[in-house]
Amino acid sequence: MEIRVEGLRKTYNGRPVLTNLSAVFREGITCIAAPSGTGKTTLLRLLLGLEQPEGGTIRGTDCRWAAVFQEDRLLEDLPAAGNLRFALGEVPGEAGELLARLGLDLSDPKPVREWSGGMKRRLALVRALLVPSDALALDEPFTGLDEENRARCLELIRERGRGKPVLLATHDLTGLEDAPVVRLEDR
Amino acid sequence: MAAKLRPWSVLFWLAAWQGGSMALAAAYPHGGLLLASPVRAALRLLALLPSSAFWRAVGNSSARIFGGFLLSCALALLLAALAAGRSWLRDLLAPPVAVVKAVPVASFIILALVWLDARSLSLFISALMVFPPVYLNVLEGLRQTDSKLLELAQVYRIPLRRRLWGIYLPQVLPYFRSAASLALGLCWKAGAAAEVIGLPAGTIGERLYTAKVYLQTPDLFAWTAVILALAAVFERLFLAAVDALARKAVR
Numbered sequence: 001m002e003i004r005v006e007g008l009r010k011t012y013n014g015r016p017v018l019t020n021l022s023a024v025f026r027e028g029i030t031c032i033a034a035p036s037g038t039g040k041t042t043l044l045r046l047l048l049g050l051e052q053p054e055g056g057t058i059r060g061t062d063c064r065w066a067a068v069f070q071e072d073r074l075l076e077d078l079p080a081a082g083n084l085r086f087a088l089g090e091v092p093g094e095a096g097e098l099l100a101r102l103g104l105d106l107s108d109p110k111p112v113r114e115w116s117g118g119m120k121r122r123l124a125l126v127r128a129l130l131v132p133s134d135a136l137a138l139d140e141p142f143t144g145l146d147e148e149n150r151a152r153c154l155e156l157i158r159e160r161g162r163g164k165p166v167l168l169a170t171h172d173l174t175g176l177e178d179a180p181v182v183r184l185e186d187r
Numbered sequence: 188m189a190a191k192l193r194p195w196s197v198l199f200w201l202a203a204w205q206g207g208s209m210a211l212a213a214a215y216p217h218g219g220l221l222l223a224s225p226v227r228a229a230l231r232l233l234a235l236l237p238s239s240a241f242w243r244a245v246g247n248s249s250a251r252i253f254g255g256f257l258l259s260c261a262l263a264l265l266l267a268a269l270a271a272g273r274s275w276l277r278d279l280l281a282p283p284v285a286v287v288k289a290v291p292v293a294s295f296i297i298l299a300l301v302w303l304d305a306r307s308l309s310l311f312i313s314a315l316m317v318f319p320p321v322y323l324n325v326l327e328g329l330r331q332t333d334s335k336l337l338e339l340a341q342v343y344r345i346p347l348r349r350r351l352w353g354i355y356l357p358q359v360l361p362y363f364r365s366a367a368s369l370a371l372g373l374c375w376k377a378g379a380a381a382e383v384i385g386l387p388a389g390t391i392g393e394r395l396y397t398a399k400v401y402l403q404t405p406d407l408f409a410w411t412a413v414i415l416a417l418a419a420v421f422e423r424l425f426l427a428a429v430d431a432l433a434r435k436a437v438r
Contacts, residue, residue: 048342065342073339075353086353087343131343 001134002026002060003047003165009055010042017042021056023182025135025165029158031176032169034184040169041070043184044137047167066133068141072124076113080106080123087127098126102152117144125153129160136166151175201225220402228408235409240389245413248309248391252378253421255313256371262314263321264363271329280322288319292377296384305385309392312381313374320366320373328362329355356436364429368422375418 008021017039023030032040045051047061074083080099084091084106096106102122112120125141138157142150154175157166173181204225211218223231235241270276287295292312299311336354339345345353382392391410398406 050338050342064344067339067342069335069339071335073335075336075357077357078353086349087339087345089346089349 001063001165003135003167004059005043005047005056007056008043008046008053008058010039010046010051010053012042018046018053018184021184025060025167025182026180027163027165029161029166029168029176029179031173031179031181032167032184033171033173033181034169035171039184041139044139044167044169048137061135063134064132065135065137066128066131067137068121068124068128068139070139072120074112074120074124074127077111079109079111080104083112083123084127084130087131092130095126095130098129098156099123101156102126102149118146118149121145122149122153125156129156133164135164136161138166138168140170141168142170142172220404223404223408225408227405228412231405232409232412235406243389244391244394245417247387247389248378248382249417249421251306251310251387251390252313252374255310255315255378256317256374256421258310259314259317259374260321260367260370263318264325267322267325267329270326277326284319284322287315292316292380293384296377296381299381300385305387308385308387309378309381309390313378316373316377317370320370321363324362324366325359328359331362332358352436357433360429360433360436364426364433367425367429371422371425372418375414375421379414 003025004023006022008018009016010018021039021043032043034040042051044067046053047058048065048067049061075086078086081091081095084095091106099106099122102125104119104122104126112123115123121141121144125138128136128138136157141157142153145153157168168176168179170176173179204222208219208222208224208227211222215221219227266276266280270280295315296308296312299308303311332355337350340350340354379392379395382390383396384392386393386396391414394410395407398404398410
């Protein structure tokens with residue numbers, strides 16, 4: 001499976017965000033690297049079908065996506081299990097193990113609004129990795145994580161993202177040196 | 188900020204009422220008719236309680252007024268859900284909602300008497316008074332729904348039923364709750380007024396009117412207390428049901 005974009009254009013309030021972008025995303029991790037505000041999120045939103053491009057073509061995106069958005073987008077009044085139940089319909093058996101690998105507890109009854117930013121980010125990532133999907137869009141999934149947790153998350157992304165395109169938008173390529181990189185221009 | 192209803196202040200005003208009634212009774216030959224004392228009103232209420240006619244009036248009025256409330260809530264929820272994503276429908280509904288909010292309820296009661304029989308009047312008027320606050324509040328709640336969570340649900344292909352429980356209900360219920368609390372007070376006031384004007388047989392409004400015609404002020408106060416009690420009971424029960432739904436939504 002591959003996702004292909006050609007000549008992609010998008011502007012916001014007359015300001016060009018993406019200009020004539022062409023790229024191919026194949027199975028495995030592809031990094032989308034650029035400084036903040038240079039179109040990483042816009043590109044992912046276009047691929048997820050949340051926005052329409054002003055020009056160019058997008059192919060191969062008509063599939064089941066799972067995503068980590070720029071924000072955590074959790075149901076703040078629910079605990080971890082409730083958030084997974086909302087996204088998946090039930091809590092899968094492997095959820096406890098995945099959360100535990102990232103230092104989280106599935107049986108924690110506290111609503112996630114009482115969690116730290118890093119814990120919420122890890123839960124948002126686990127949710128995306130548990131949802132049955134054909135492609136993953138991860139927008140700065142390591143925000144707020146220390147080095148150790150970042151490495152654990154990356155390991156999990158590699159494991160669970162095997163066999164599908166994983167589009168990983170980040171400004172920090174540490175540990176991702178082996179992955180192809182799509183670089184967006186800084187305007 | 189609204190002040191709390193303190194027992195001492197309630198007792199003070201009851202004592203003032205009792206004192207006023209006693210002063211009128213002492214000053215005029217039939218002064219007690221003008222303002223029945225709280226004790227006489229309470230005794231009259233106790234005398235009414237065992238009669239089947241009392242409970243029939245309570246049942247008839249409650250069924251119509253609360254029935255109007257429930258029907259209106261259902262319609263307001265449906266139309267708010269439809270209008271949230273359709274600006275033309277919001278624009279279409281804006282004038283009648285503004286008219287119902289602004290026009291005095293007595294005008295509607297008299298107009299409705301031309302169209303409807305007296306028995307349906309309180310149901311119609313109660314429904315009419317309930318619609319604007321519930322519709323407008325629920326609409327506002329829906330419009331404040333977190334668009335980021337809706338995007339998440341779209342990307343994750345979360346079915347509508349789960350979206351309702353996870354996103355819409357927790358968002359809309361607080362708006363609906365405050366509107367329902369306000370509307371329940373309004374519907375009892377307007378519904379009782381409609382019954383007093385329309386005089387459907389075997390209702391609280393009819394009893395209030397009879398009390399006025401025969402200057403039975405203890406009855407007037409007793410029936411007014413019944414309306415207050417019914418409004419409070421229905422409000423508590425309904426809001427408890429809404430709170431139970433909210434707890435179920437946030438699991």
